Amino acid sequence: MNHVSWILSVAQVLELPRHSSTAVALHYWHRVAAFMRRERESHEGQNEGVKSALDEKLLACACLLLACKTCETNRRLRHVLNAAFWIEHSNSANSFLNTDDEMYWQLKDSLIAAELILVRILAFDTHVETPHAYIIHLLQMLSEPLLEHTPSSDSATFFLANENYTRLAQASWMNANDVYLDPRTCLNGDARVLAAACIVLAAQSTHLTHLSRQQICNAARVDEKDVEDAICPKSVKKFKLK
Amino acid sequence: MNATQRLTSVTLSVSDTPSNFIGTCRPVDDFEKVGRVGEGTYGIVYKAIDKSNQKTVALKRMRMEREADGLPLSALREISLLRRLSHTNIVRVMEVCVGQDLADFGLARQFSVPPCPMTPKVVTLWYRAPEILLGERLYTEASDMWSAGCIFGELLKNAPLLPGKVEPHQFELIIALLGNPTERIWPSFRDLPLANLFRFDTPKMQQQYSTIKQVLSSSNGAAAASPQALELVQDLLVYDPKRRLDTRGALRHSYFRREGPNPCIPSAIRLRFDSRSGGGGGGIFGGGSSAGSGNLRGGGAIANLRKKLEGEQQQGQDFRRKIRRVDRDEDFDLPVGARPFRQFDLDEK
Numbered sequence: 001m002n003h004v005s006w007i008l009s010v011a012q013v014l015e016l017p018r019h020s021s022t023a024v025a026l027h028y029w030h031r032v033a034a035f036m037r038r039e040r041e042s043h044e045g046q047n048e049g050v051k052s053a054l055d056e057k058l059l060a061c062a063c064l065l066l067a068c069k070t071c072e073t074n075r076r077l078r079h080v081l082n083a084a085f086w087i088e089h090s091n092s093a094n095s096f097l098n099t100d101d102e103m104y105w106q107l108k109d110s111l112i113a114a115e116l117i118l119v120r121i122l123a124f125d126t127h128v129e130t131p132h133a134y135i136i137h138l139l140q141m142l143s144e145p146l147l148e149h150t151p152s153s154d155s156a157t158f159f160l161a162n163e164n165y166t167r168l169a170q171a172s173w174m175n176a177n178d179v180y181l182d183p184r185t186c187l188n189g190d191a192r193v194l195a196a197a198c199i200v201l202a203a204q205s206t207h208l209t210h211l212s213r214q215q216i217c218n219a220a221r222v223d224e225k226d227v228e229d230a231i232c233p234k235s236v237k238k239f240k241l242k
Numbered sequence: 243m244n245a246t247q248r249l250t251s252v253t254l255s256v257s258d259t260p261s262n263f264i265g266t267c268r269p270v271d272d273f274e275k276v277g278r279v280g281e282g283t284y285g286i287v288y289k290a291i292d293k294s295n296q297k298t299v300a301l302k303r304m305r306m307e308r309e310a311d312g313l314p315l316s317a318l319r320e321i322s323l324l325r326r327l328s329h330t331n332i333v334r335v336m337e338v339c340v341g342q343d344l345a346d347f348g349l350a351r352q353f354s355v356p357p358c359p360m361t362p363k364v365v366t367l368w369y370r371a372p373e374i375l376l377g378e379r380l381y382t383e384a385s386d387m388w389s390a391g392c393i394f395g396e397l398l399k400n401a402p403l404l405p406g407k408v409e410p411h412q413f414e415l416i417i418a419l420l421g422n423p424t425e426r427i428w429p430s431f432r433d434l435p436l437a438n439l440f441r442f443d444t445p446k447m448q449q450q451y452s453t454i455k456q457v458l459s460s461s462n463g464a465a466a467a468s469p470q471a472l473e474l475v476q477d478l479l480v481y482d483p484k485r486r487l488d489t490r491g492a493l494r495h496s497y498f499r500r501e502g503p504n505p506c507i508p509s510a511i512r513l514r515f516d517s518r519s520g521g522g523g524g525g526i527f528g529g530g531s532s533a534g535s536g537n538l539r540g541g542g543a544i545a546n547l548r549k550k551l552e553g554e555q556q557q558g559q560d561f562r563r564k565i566r567r568v569d570r571d572e573d574f575d576l577p578v579g580a581r582p583f584r585q586f587d588l589d590e591k
Contacts, residue, residue, distance in 0.1 A: 035265070035266065053246070053257050053258050053259050053260065054257065054259060055249060055251040055253075055255065055257040055259075057251045057252055057253045058249060058250075058251040058252065058257070061251075061252055065312060066313070066318075069313065069315050069318055070318060070322065076311060077310070077311040077312055081252070084252045085252050088252045088253055103250075103254075106250045107250055107252065110249040110250045110251065111312070112312040113247060113249055113259070114249060115312045115313055116312075116313065117259065117263055117265065119265075119313065119338075120263060120264055120265030120266070120267050120340055121265035121266060122265070122266070123265065123266040123267050123337065123338065124267065124321050124325075124337075124338035125325065126318060126321070126322050127322045127325065127326060
């Protein structure tokens, strides 16, 4: 299991919202991975001793813990640890941590230390804006001209009544979730550009052709070129790695 | 070889991580402390020099309590919010640097306002809305409007409006100022979670009328508040959060419209110095003699700031010179905005 799906599984056990803490934890993880890759490259050709001494799974776990805090979806450290341990050892006989066990306290202290290491890798820049809120706002804006022809209804009832638009909203939302599966999409664009990109792709896949790319970009007040770059990222830009 | 700490992963593999790991942060050794400025809510604030570019910064040492759940949420919130805020009168967090001890980190900030000398522990209590005192969990931005009212009142009174020591005392002060809350003016306040912890029937809590007019009409040498200013405070300090003025209403309030000077962007505000009233605290805004067109009403806080710069703050020396020069000169206009309070900008010239 790669680390992204590992984080997704643990987040699911913790019942974390997909659009906030889960997405943010993945965002943190991609930045950690970029940092570690860069560290490895800078130490290439040197001897074994300076090999990165950071444990990836432990940091992935810290990403979840920190995301819970910054997204105000409170989960106890104990719960994060238990969920991670259960996912990691679900195939073995002892998949539950026991607080009587010395191992539990060792893991807990390690996770607290790993959280401090994580915020240092992130340079304490922990605020992540996800595109989801923008998507809702944008879809509402895009539906406004159509509402004029259907009197006495707000955008919520309009979406429910129009199957195509319901599908558009769902597809956009799913695209926004998928943004966080890949570092190239999640580390490159800002939330507003990503939101526009998610809707552009969703409009294509749901065949709502009258919603042009230009119309969506105008509503989001973003550059079409930026949206194009967000959809087809060429490489991972250096995300605030000094 | 550096010291390492042994960490156990959820995979049960063990790794040795260097204790001085700093990631992408800068080490705190990059800054040289040159003085102590004061103590904030979460730690001590130093004046420091960034060795890489010789710039003066404020360095805040954040105390890290070893908490059961790792990094404290309050510290994370403070860093994250200050990073996102951008305003001339609010310190800007430039970066977070890291000390040697794993459980200690510093905040490098740009200076803009002299630190508040009041004990920070109670500072929030003074501005706390009654519904929060009564344990309301779902409080709204109306609670912030209450705080705005307290601060506006403080500017007019030239002293804290409701300086409560503990929660019950805070409530006593509120009642002394505004009178008893009743079901008529604040329906269902007795249903709030902590309402039964406060006794509203003691003699101290018996106060039928609001004394806000008397309190703000003459105190501490501050000029009497104008009728519209009084009205604005009264509209902000309303018991029932639902009936309290909101931001929109406050901006439309007649105080800002009927009485000059009209609102303007901060950089356009000009303070008028009146050298005739001497170096006392009321010099900037003192009474009638300087009540010209450019005068601000209720400048107690600015006068306090000035007092602070002249007396308590070692760091304010450069700014002090500026004020003395002003005092020699008659009717000198000191532009107010970010500049005069950002005394460390003067270092760069």
